[in-house]
Amino acid sequence: MLNYKHLQYFLQVAKSGSVSRAAEKLHLTPQTLSGQIKSLEERLGIELFRRSGRRLELTRAGKLALHYADEIFRIGAELEEALSESPGTRMTPFRVGISDAVPKTIAHRLLMPALSLQEPVKLICRENRLERLVAELAIHRLDMVLANKPLPTNLDVKGYSHPLGECGVAFFASKALAHTLGPSFPANLDGMPLLLPGEDSALRVPLQRWLEKRGLSVRIAGEFDDSALMKSFGEAGLGIFPSSAVIADEVERHYRVVRIGQTDEIRERYFAITVERHVRHPAVLAMSETAHGGLFSQSPEVSDRTGAN
Amino acid sequence: MLNYKHLQYFLQVAKSGSVSRAAEKLHLTPQTLSGQIKSLEERLGIELFRRSGRRLELTRAGKLALHYADEIFRIGAELEEALSESPGTRMTPFRVGISDAVPKTIAHRLLMPALSLQEPVKLICRENRLERLVAELAIHRLDMVLANKPLPTNLDVKGYSHPLGECGVAFFASKALAHTLGPSFPANLDGMPLLLPGEDSALRVPLQRWLEKRGLSVRIAGEFDDSALMKSFGEAGLGIFPSSAVIADEVERHYRVVRIGQTDEIRERYFAITVERHVRHPAVLAMSETAHGGLFSQSPEVSDRTGAN
DNA sequence: GCCTGGTTTCGAAAATTACGAATTGATTGA
DNA sequence: TCAATCAATTCGTAATTTTCGAAACCAGGC
Missing domain, CATH: 1.10.10.10 (Winged helix-like DNA-binding domain superfamily/Winged helix DNA-binding domain)
Structure with a gap:
């Protein structure tokens, strides 16, 4: 056993x-x-x-x-x-699936508006691979899925992807690794070990194309479905890793790494995937509105208390 | 922890x-x-x-x-x-989800044809609540789901239900419980404790209607998503329970209970749920054909309609 | 009442898990 | 090149958890 x-x-x-x-x-x-x-x-x-x-x-x-x-x-x-849930306290639950590929800080920011509705909602978060979350969505165990890419078409699930916003991509390295780097970004990426997001992120293909276009050849030191895991390995010095530019400060602080450069040519996009064509759930509505109101342009510097897992 | x-x-x-x-x-x-x-x-x-x-x-x-x-x-x-799977031995896998509500014996019978194809297939069975299995089907982790009822329409999953066959329903009780029973079925059910299948089975509603029509009032002693669990509790004497008539002998033997009667007015139906409209997978094809060829009509059991008590 | 088949309580024995001390092995940098 | 360092590991022992035998308990059935 x-x-x-x-x-x-x-x-x-x-x-x-x-x-x-x-x-x-x-x-x-x-x-x-x-x-x-x-x-x-x-x-x-x-x-x-x-x-x-x-x-x-x-x-x-x-x-x-x-x-x-x-x-x-x-x-x-x-x-x-x-089991610990007392049967009495039943607020409107808002069950959100968060793709592992979505950084927790981003998820946090995107979800904030849902919590400041007049009607108090109980947020239930569930992280997993996108595929699995979409399956949960199909059987109505989730109200919404937060992802890095639109609903994959190869899954036989009815659903709709609502774009929430997009931003550029920054690159990070542990201090030790950063010291070995040349001065001019992005040329200094050449020959370096790189950590890549897995297939749950739409980032990988454009990223590789971007490197190719510049004639940069990197060693892919790892591929991670989970963005936090990637960062953790990045902190340990396994390689340089990319992440959304809007959370650069948090990433630097939280993982004790330094930003070595950034680009707006690669875009990281975020989506809310729901079952219904038109969103009804007040929490999703609030999120979607706030996100379009420029969540990603005016970075509000939110402190992230959650552990680095 | x-x-x-x-x-x-x-x-x-x-x-x-x-x-x-x-x-x-x-x-x-x-x-x-x-x-x-x-x-x-x-x-x-x-x-x-x-x-x-x-x-x-x-x-x-x-x-x-x-x-x-x-x-x-x-x-x-x-x-x-x-992890134990050696990467070399890769037969065509046939991944089947079996709803908990489907008796194992039935599943076994229905799946037999899939194993006797000329091309050897590796059968991978997964039991769970129907809902969950359908979700797995949607993300292509299963080739087929065996269920007690057609694809529930409230799930937002594309899929098709292929009927495999149907049969009547028999009632069983532990020996001790059977002794306390009157002689004439189904009148002797009146006032007795009954175990019911859960909502994953299409049986429950027709069953209750059937009892009502006869003016029989029973005490519902339990409701089980898992048919084996129901039988196990039935064996322990918690109540009388229904099951497909075609497997009556196996049920009696395996759970040390006795059949107290049966009816053809309530029908238990079985379905193969797949993603594609028309079945392509050779194993599903084989199953479907064999089932239609009368898996349920030519029951190998001796037909005995009289209530045993 | 008195078996019977089952669950539970109470130590003490057995097994598993955790730690301190010391080892190995790779990387860092004088 | 050779310590110094940092991390993983090995080994024997201590602490903790799991298991069992013995015996009590509890609800039916005869």
């Missing part, structure tokens, strides 16, 4: 990108985690991490396991949530 | 309908399970079981938790499956 405690530890290590960092978060010592993860690997009969230098890297199997583990503990958290 | 081992035990107890039976399956002693479940209840701050007489009954919270737990360990199993 699979040991779920081990799996929990694995998830935290994978998310943090390092054993010691995960140990800190879990209030455990590194050697404990190390051992427990080894047991997990033995139990599964497959290596989850590749020990590359003094850094851990997920193997193919590890990445696969990460997705499952994430799902499992997400549901576990939902279970606790569901 | 939630203890997933406890949750695992809870799931098994809930599914088996009794601590001691679950203990057997898990190769543990009842007192261990009892204790661990108590810890879980304490951890969650809510009772999962109601100790009614010498029988355990799921509370409202328990039922909720059951769904989540089921999901969690299903994904855990998938994780192991996914």
Whole structure:
């Protein structure tokens, strides 16, 4: 029988990108985690991490396991949530799915208007791969999905994508990595390791085209469905990574990285995906209106309290 | 942090309908399970079981938790499956979702033809609530869903329901319960406790109408999304339960219950739900053909209409 | 009343998990 | 090139959790 405690530890290590960092978060010592993860690997009969230098890297199997583990503990958290909910307090729930590819700060900003309606709404957020969220949308377990790209057409789900706004893209690197960089952006990207968003983000293709057009060849050091995970690995110095320009300040502060340049030629766009053609839910309406009113032009500098996961 | 081992035990107890039976399956002693479940209840701050007489009954919270737990360990199993799969051996996979409301024996019979194709297929079965399976269908993680009713129209998913066959309904009771019954079916149902399938089955409404028409009033002792769970509780004597007539013998044998009567006025129907209007997948094709060739009419059982008590 | 089949309580034994001390191994930089 | 450093790991032991045997309890059935 699979040991779920081990799996929990694995998830935290994978998310943090390092054993010691995960140990800190879990209030455990590194050697404990190390051992427990080894047991997990033995139990599964497959290596989850590749020990590359003094850094851990997920193997193919590890990445696969990460997705499952994430799902499992997400549901576990939902279970606790569901049971702790006192049956009396029933505010209008606003159930939002947030694609992993959407930075949490962006999601936070976009969702703010929904919380300041006169009628108090209870926000229920659920993060996951876009595909999975769209499936939840189809069975009405979500009111809306926040994504990085419009509803993928290969999914057999009825739904509509409402554009919320767009902005340029900035590039970030850990301080150590930034030191090794030449002075002129974007030429200094040439030959550097780069972290890319996964297929859930519409950014990847234009980004690669943009690099190509400038004759820049980079080493793709990693590809991440989850934007926070990408940033976390970026913080650890695994590579340079892109992110929406409007949240550059937060990214620098939160992940202790520096912005090495930015461009408006690549555009990051955000969408609200709903089932209905015309939005009815007051919260979605409020969001959509505020976003069009220029959420992305006048950056309101919101402090982000959520942990870096 | 939630203890997933406890949750695992809870799931098994809930599914088996009794601590001691679950203990057997898990190769543990009842007192261990009892204790661990108590810890879980304490951890969650809510009772999962109601100790009614010498029988355990799921509370409202328990039922909720059951769904989540089921999901969690299903994904855990998938994780192991996914990792153990050697990347070389890749047969044509045939991914089938089976609604919890569909009896396993029926699913088995319906799926047989898919396995006897000349091209060897690898059958991947996934059980869950119909709603959830349809969502998986929409994102192409399943090729087909086997259900008790056609694609619900309230779900915003494109898909088509292909009828596979239908049959009458039989009623079963534990031996002890059957002894307390009058001789003439269906009049002897009056005043008895009855277990009903949940909303995932199309059976419930016609069933209640049928009872009404005969002026029979029953006490609804339980409502189950999962047909196996219903039978398990039925075996424990919680109430009389209905099931497809064609599998009456298996039900009697497997759950140690007796058939107390049957009717052809209530029809249980089965459907294959797919994304495409016209089925292409060879396995689905094979199933559909065989089912229409009379899987349900030429029932291998001896027909015995008289109520056994 | 007195079995029977089941659940629960209570220690003590067994297993698992966590930590301190010390090791290895890669990267940094004098 | 050779320490110094940072991170992962190994090993033996301590702390914690899980499990079980023994015995009590509880609701039917005879």
